[in-house]
Amino acid sequence: MTVSTKPDRFARELRRWRTRRRFSQLDLAIRADTTQRHLSFLEQGRSRPGRAMVVRLAESLDLSLRERNGLLLAAGFAPVYAESGLDAPELGPVREALERILEGHLPYPAVVVRPYGELVAANAAFGMVLGEGVAPALLEPPVNVLRLALHPDGMARRVGNLAEWGRHITGSLREQALRSPDPGLDEFIAELDGYLPEPDAPAEHLGFAVPLRLRAPEGELRLITTLTSFATAVDVTLSELRLEAFLPADEATAKILRQRAATSGG
Secondary structure, eight states: OOOOTTHHHHHHHHHHHHHHHHOOOHHHHHTTTTTTHHHHHHHHTSSOOOOOHHHHHHHHHOOHHHHHHHHHHTBBBBOSBEEEEEEEGGOOOOOOOOHHHHHHHSSSOOEOOOHHHHEEOOHHHHHHHOOOOOGGGGGGGOOOOHHHHHHHTTGGGBTTHHHHHHHHHHHHHHHHHHHHHHHOOOOOHHHHHOOOOOOOOOOOOSSOOEHHHHTTTEEEEEEEEEEEEEETTTTTHHHHHHEEEEEEHHHHHHHHHHHHHHHTTT
16 A cells, blocks of 8 residues: 655655664665665665565664654555554553563562653552652653653652763663654753753762662662663554663662562552
8 A cells, every 4th residue: 555745755764864874875775685776766766665675774774663654654655563552452461461560570660651751550669769749740641750750849859869860861862862853852851951950970870870869768769770672563652662670779779669568568
C-alpha cells in the first residue's frame, strides 16, 4: 500500500537523517547493502525506493520504530510498525511481565516510563522514596517522573546533589535530542534546566555512575539507576517503554529500603 507524497520529501528526509548520523554516502550505502550511486540518486530524487529499501535504510540509520514509520510515509508507503495502546489486548502479556518485574525489584524502587519520563507504572517502593510534601499538581496525570524529580515542589528539595544529578538527566535528554530532534523535547530540557542550581563542587561519581543522594528521615539514601528497554520490539509503543530500576549504592541505603518495605508490609 502506498500513500501520496511529494517526490522530493523522501530525498530531503534521507539526506537529513544521514547528515545527522554523520554518515557519508559510502558509509550508509555499505551499511544498507546498496551502491553509493543508487543512494546518491535517492537523495537527489532521481530514483524512487521500494519499501524494502526504505526499511533497510531506516534500520541502517538506526532510526526508532516511530522514525522508521515516518521515513516510510515520506517515501509514499504506509507505516510498517503498529502503534498499540497500552491497554490493547495484544500488549496484555507485556503489561503482566512489567508488573512482575516491578514487584520483583522490591524493596527497591522501579518505574516504567514513556519517552521523556512520562510515568506508566511504578512499584510501592517508588512511592516510599517519593515521600510526602510533593505538590498535588505534579501528581496529576500524566505524571512526569523527570519533572517530579527536579521541580522545586517535587523531590528536588530532598536531593543532596541536585545540580550534578539533574545535569546528568538533562545531559541524557540532550543526547536524545541530538539523535532525534524534537522541539517539544528542547522545550522540556529548557524547563528542567531552569530548576537546577549552578554546581558548587566538583562532580561526584560512584566509579561508574552519578548516584542520587536523597535525604530521608532515616538518613541519606544513595541510589544508582539502570535502564532496560525492549530491544526486539516491533510495536512503536512497546519500543518506547523504558524500565528504570533504582539500586542501592551502599549497604546503609539497602537496609533503609528493606526496613521501609517490612514496615509497610511490602
